[in-house]
Amino acid sequence: MSGELSPIDKAKFVAAKRAVDFVEDGMRVGLGTGSTAAWMVRCLGEMVREDGLKIKGVPTSTRTADLAREVGIEVISLDEAKWLDVTIDGADEFDGDLNLIKGGGGALLQEKIVATASDQMIVITDASKEVEHLGAFPLPIEVIPFGWQTTKSLVEEMLISMDVMGRDSTLRMNGDHPYVTDEGNHILDLHLGRIGNARQLSLVLNQVPGVVENGLFVDICDVVILGFADGKVETRDINEGTVEEDRLDFLESDNLFKDMMD
Template structure:
C-alpha cells in the first residue's frame, strides 16, 4: 500500500501519477524504463482497467514491455506507431535546462530513439535527481562488444580534452559477465564527477568508432515532473517557462503497487 512506501517511493509514485494524467484517449505513448517509469506503467494500467483509457504504448525495453502487457496496456513497436504523441520516462539526473543523464537501467539507446520520435517528452523524477551540473551519476555509453577495450581507451583519451572532473570508464557488469543491452551491446560507465559542457561531450563521444550512443539527453526533455515524499508535485515546462505546484493525497488502501519489484 502507498502508506507503506518509503519517502523516495512516494515521491516517484506521485510524479508518475501526475504524469499519467497527461495521457489522453487514443494517444501513442513512449513508456520509459526504470523504477520511476514502472510506477507510471502501473498507473496507466489502472486507468486502462478502471477508466477504459485507450492507448498504445511503445516500450523502451523488454522488461517495460512485459510489465505493460501484464497490466493491460496494448504494446506496439515504434515502427508500427511511426510517431508518438508523448513519451514519459525517468532520469538519473537533470539540470536546470532539463538536460538529462539516462541509462542507469541500461536502456538508453531505445529510450533516446523513442524520446526523439515524440511530440513531447516528460521526465518524472524525485527531487534528489535534480543537480546543478550533470556528471555525479556515471554517464552510460553504449558500445558494441567488438573491440570494446579499444573503444574504452579512445573514450578516455577523448575525455582528456573535455571539461570534466574525472575520466575513468568502467565496463558495466552483470555478476561475473559484462552487462548486455537489449540490442546486444555493452555499456561503459564514465565517472566524470562534473560535466562542464554536456553538449560538447555528447557530440564528441558519438564520433568515436564503437560507440553506439551516450546517455546525455540534450534538448530532448520538454517537461519535468518532480515528486516529493510528502505528496507535493512540481511541474516545470521549459518551453512555456511555467512552474506549477500541486499535492496528491495518498490512499492508504491503494494496493496498486504492492507487487511491483523495481
C-alpha cells in the same frame, strides 16, 4: 499499502500519477524504463482497466514491455507507431535546463530513440536527481562488444580535451559477465564528476568508433515532474517557462498500492 512504502517510493508514485494526466484517449505513448517509470506504467494500466483509457504503448526495453502487457496496455513497436504523442520516462540526473543523464537501467539507446520520436518528453523523478552540473552520476555509453577495450581507450583519450573533472571508465558488469543490452551491446560507465558542456560532449562521444549512443539527453526533455514524499508535485515546463505546484493524495485503499504490496 501506502503506509509501507518508503518516502522515495511515495515521491516516485506521485510524480508518476501526475504525469499520466498528460495522457489522453487514442495517444501513442513511449513507456520508459526504470523504477520510477514502472510506477507510471502501473498507473496507466490502472487507467486502462478501470477508466477504459485506450492507448498504445511503445516500450523502451523488454522488461517495460513485459510489465505493460501484464497491466493491460496494448504494446506496439515504434515502427508500427511511426511517431508518438508523448514519452514518459525517468532520469538519473537533470539540470536547470532539463538536460539529462539516463542509462542507469541500461536502456539508454531505445530510450533516446523513443524520446526523440515524440512530440513531448516528460521526465518523472524526485528532488534528489536535480544537480547544478551533470556528471556526478556516471555517464553510460553503449558500445559494441567488438574491440570494446579499444573503444574504452579512445574515449578516455578523447576526454582529455573535454571540460570534465574525471576520465575513468568502467565496463558495466552483470555478475561475472559484462552487462548486455537489449541490442546485444555493452555499456561503459564514465566517471566524469562534472560535465561542463553536455552538448559538446554528446556530439564528440558519438564520433568515437565503437560508440553506439551516449546517455546525455540534451534539448530532448520538455517537462520535468518532481514528486515529494508528502504528496507535493512540482511540474516544470521548459518551453512555457512555468513552474506549477500541486498536491496529490495517496490513500491506503488505492488499488495500485494494493497491487504493488501484494
